[in-house]
Amino acid sequence: MPVYIGKRLLVAIPTLLIISIFVFSLQKLLPGDPILAMAGEERDPAVIEFLRDKYRLNDPVVVQYFYWLGGVLTGDFGISLRTNQPVLELILQKLPVTIQLAVMAMFFAMLIGIPIGILAAVKKNTFIDYVANVLALTGLSIPNFWLGIMLILLISVQLGWLPASGFESIFVDPVRSLQTMVMPAFVLGNALAATLMRHTRSAMIGVLSADYIRTARAKGLSPREVVLSHSFRNALLPVVTLSALLFGELLAGAVLTEQIFTIPGFGKLIVDAVFNRDYAVVQGVVLCTAVGFILMNLIADVLYVLLNPRLRATL
Amino acid sequence: MTTIDQAPPVAAAKRDKSRAWRKMKKNRSALVGAVFVLFFAILAASAPILPIIDPVATSWTAIRKAPSALHWLGTDDLGRDILSRMIWGARASLMAGVFSVAIAVGIGVPFGLVSGYFGGWVDMVISRITEALLAMPFLIMAIALAAFLGPSLMNAMIAIGLSAMPIFVRLTRGQVLAVKTEDYVEGARAVGLNHFEIMTRYILPNVFAPIIVQATLTIATAIIAEASLSFLGLGQQPPSPSWGSMLNVAKNFLSQAPWMAMWPGAAIFLVVIGFNLLGDGLRDALDPREA
Secondary structure (H helix, E strand, O other): OHHHHHHHHHHHHHHHHHHHHHHHHHHHHOOOOHHHHHOOOOOOHHHHHHHHHHOOOOOOHHHHHHHHHHHHHOOOOOEOOOOOOEHHHHHHHHHHHHHHHHHHHHHHHHHHHHHHHHHHHHOOOOHHHHHHHHHHHHHHHOOHHHHHHHHHHHHHHHOOOOOOOOOOOOOOOHHHHHHHHHHHHHHHHHHHHHHHHHHHHHHHHHHHOOHHHHHHHHOOOOHHHHHHHHHHHHHHHHHHHHHHHHHHHHHHHHHHHHHHOOOOOHHHHHHHHHHOOOHHHHHHHHHHHHHHHHHHHHHHHHHHHHHOHHHHHHO | OOOHHHOHHHHHHHHHHHHHHHHHHHOHHHHHHHHHHHHHHHHHHOOOOOOOOOOOOOOOOOOOOOOOOOOOOOEOOOOOEHHHHHHHHHHHHHHHHHHHHHHHHHHHHHHHHHHHHHOHHHHHHHHHHHHHHHOOOHHHHHHHHHHHHOOOHHHHHHHHHHHHHHHHHHHHHHHHHHHOOOHHHHHHHHOOOOHHHHHHHHHHHHHHHHHHHHHHHHHHHHHHHHHHHHHOOOOOOOOOOOHHHHHHHHHHHOOOOOHHHHHHHHHHHHHHHHHHHHHHHHHHHHOHHHO
């Protein structure tokens, strides 16, 4: 197994290098000369030359890239223009908030998506299956920022049941934390629930028509045992790996959800950075998200092998 | 063995097309999707000739008015008519969906075609770049690109198109790998056609069905992405109307004017569900395994 993980990590290196080139190139898309903006209104040539030297802008682009990459590899993502904090420090501050949101969203997605998926597969081509498919299609088509706004309107403004915004860490005040995170987590998990439901349904349909299920039925097991003990355990494999992959997407999906519910997380960090023209932060967030995404891919692959005895035997 | 003068791609493509059309007509949910899409497309196209109020005309006497006979869907925080802003906003949304997917297909398909057809180091380079781009979540990449390019509807469309492009590279490459060993491609090669002719006349027509399906489904994603970017202030700029930017303003007036938030979101939902239903229907109709 360690050899397999090592191989997968090696394969990820060229991907990460290409991503780093892309993220570095982003700053070259900026219109105008950033040094002129930094030099102030006087634009003293000596100051401009000093700044060009300081930021190595007189070097060829390739050299600039390697200096930047060297910094990134040692944890130096640059300094935020707005807060003067190191970018990595800012990201590490905000990341736990988004991870809490993503974990809760994943919980909702599994809680809704998997049982409905099983039910739709067991009741294939019936009214229940039809309703489940309509629900999944709705979940995939509804823009989550609109769903968030509508929930705030109904649950916070009209009924006054939950706060419309704010954040409290689960380690400080668990009750308040859950109150503020329930709605955003549901909004973020909604589209995922639809995806999970569709995959659980098709995986279950595949398993339910297998020979060993017919055997299980023939030997007189109850339908409940057939579905839960024999079918679901085997259908679980693609669902678990998919969940790991989707978790990476949750980090990205959090951008809009955090914006609507004013949650000070990773997603809000990138949006605020965009508007403050804090480009080092934008680059840092993009890079970290891509690394997180690749990491989740790796976890999904490892889980797939771990959960599948036939694949495990080949290692 | 099939020979080149039996020209199977063209005849088979025609046969497939009529079978697909028959299947599409029987698929009720795909027809509902097509009706939704057509409705919004007609609305968007006819915006300049419809007898509606100017979408950017403000009125200080009609600020945040509830739906009435004069303003069917109410007015916004600057007294602008929401119905006419919705109709003009449909243009921005549909245009963004179609243009950004055109960019994604226009760049992604040729790269996928070349990658799958030539194989070797060309394939390796294109595949590695595609994998790297796919590792960056769609919306984050679109936000980053839109931020660095500057906020405008055009830049949002470019950002969404570039972010969606790797999906088409990978899809086309996979399809080409399956098709390029077919007898009729071998035949085309044997009669001395050059690579470009083989790719465009023999391979492309036979890999296009899944690309059309993916394009339809990606339009739905692109419309949500444009609305998301406009919602964040990175798409259509005020005062020009767009469903996403209307929602952005509406969220500040939820308790005073809830209708401001209802209609734009409902419109996004309906048009996206339309494209999703249509895409699913096309997949069922064009997938040979369903035949």
